[in-house]
Structures are given as structure tokens and as C-alpha cells.
Amino acid sequence: MSSLYTQHPTDDEHHGRTFLVVVDESEEMRAALRYACKRALNTGGMVALLMVVDPPEFQHFGGIGRLMSEEARAKAEEILQRLAAEVKAGSGHTPTLYIREGDRATELLDLINEEPEISILVLASGTGPEGPGPLVSSLSGKLINKLRVPVTLVPGHLSDSAIDVLT
Template identity: 40%
Template sequence: MKLRRSFEEGHRRKLLIVVDESQEVESALYYAASRVLRSSGSVAMLYVIEPGEFQNWAGVRQVQLEEETTKAKALFRLFRRKLSLAGFENIETEEIIREGRLAEEILKLIADDEDIALLVLGASIDAKGPGPLVASFAAGRMAGGFPVPIAVVPGQLSLDEIKALA
């Protein structure tokens, strides 16, 4: 396992969240921002463009990439605005867009960026389960060998409860 550099001099600790349109992203975002506010660092927001079914059609793929990139940027703006409205306007954020399979891209990013110190996931309150990332990373067979700690934030917590926990 690669030694993380996030606590060495000259490095800033990053808390990684995965951005999508699910409700539980907000819980992860507020928890990460609360932790950063208390201990310094920044919040890295990752959006992954998953491969589509039209991989062989370059024109269609290019349009899909453009649409997904526009969607990612809109989500980043939305979450920065939500941070500001929740009292986290001074939190430094980083926006990362990658293309590939979600789990693979998360692992690649953590391997590439030694300043990532924590993956923060929001757990869904849906009866179907906590969500695919929580199920595979935090509770699945990868949990024991994951390269950074994982914080799982219950989706039903209020902003005040999240701030108190962080």
C-alpha cells in the first residue's frame, strides 16, 4: 500500500466525495466540509462519466461526453452554492471529472493523488440498501484493503447533526 502524503509538510489533506444526483451526496458534502473547517484541507469533488453503450460511434460518444461534462459542472456549481448557503463559503474545493468505471476511477484518483486522506460517502436511506459505493467499498470485500479510511454518513442526518459529528 502506498504511503499517503497528506500530512507531510507542503501537502494539504483532501477529503474526497463522489458527486452525482443522489440525495446522500449532500450528507457526504456537509460532513467533508465540516471536517475541513475543523482541521484544514480541502474537499475534492469527483464526477465520473461512465462509458456509454455507443462506444464505437465517435460522434455520439463526443456528444455524450459534452453533455456529461456540462452536467458535472452544473452539479459542482450547485454543491458549491449549497456549501455557501450552509455556512461553508470559505471551504476550498477541487473539481475533478474523470471518464471510466466509477469504482475504478475512484481507486485510480486515490492512487494518483497522495493528498487524499479520506473518502466520504453518504449512505442512502432507501430500502434497497445504502448505495452501491457504500456496499462495495465500506461494507464489501474491499473494505479491509481500501487505500484510505472511508467515512459513511447516514443519509437521514440533519445539517446540524452532521456538523456536530464532524
């Protein structure tokens, strides 16, 4: 739908690969984040974080929809700023932050196509009985041919020490 917010690091150095992590409030996202940070640290790369917020359900009430959108954006900014500190500690660089509004898979594909510095998408699979998660399922299905970057799929149940060994 639209880009609500983008924050690039203040330094202009080229850092090689950029590992994009889709942020949500799932437990397995932490595995993807740690993996991306460790890979960025070990390869001289950077991390980028994307959070996609749902569009307001009450779009026909302009003021209410706008307020709901602003609240969702503020919450997303707060989450990303907190994670940015973790990324800087884990990778050595300040991440690029993106907030978008709309369908998660669509916004992810659009961002990857718009931002040439993104070189690897890092996702974690769900750990519950419902399967790997909706984004992993859609990207491993018919949407895989729309990606221009490789996808690294991290098992969501991996411990920090197991991820450290792998990276």
C-alpha cells in the same frame, strides 16, 4: 477509464487533510458533502469533489459517442461548479474538482491512488430499502483492501444540525 477534467484551487497553500466526496444526484450525497465541509473547516483541511460519468453507450458511432461524452462532461462541470460554491461557503476553501468517465468504483480507486493529497473518503449511505448504495456496498466488500485511505461513512438520513453536532 480516463480523467476528463481536474480543477485545482488557485491557492497553493497546504491545507492538511483532503476529504474526498463522490458526487451524484442522490439525496444522501448532501449529508456526505456537509460532513466533509464541516470536518475540513474544523481541521484546517480541504474538500475535493469527484463526479464519475458513464461512458457513452454508443461507442461504435464515434461522433455520437463523443457528443454524448461532451454533454455528460458539461453537465458534470455545471453540477460541480454549483457545489464548489457551497463547499467554499461551508469549508472556507475552494475545492479540487475531478470529473472522470468509467466505472465509479474503479475511477474512485484510481483517483485515490493517483492523488496523494486525498486523505479521507467521505460517503453517505443510502436511505432507501435497497440498502446503503452500490458504491458503499462495493467498498465495504472486496474493494476495501484496495483503499489506501480511511472511509468515513455518514448515515444519509442525518439532518444538517445532527451533522454539525458530530463535526
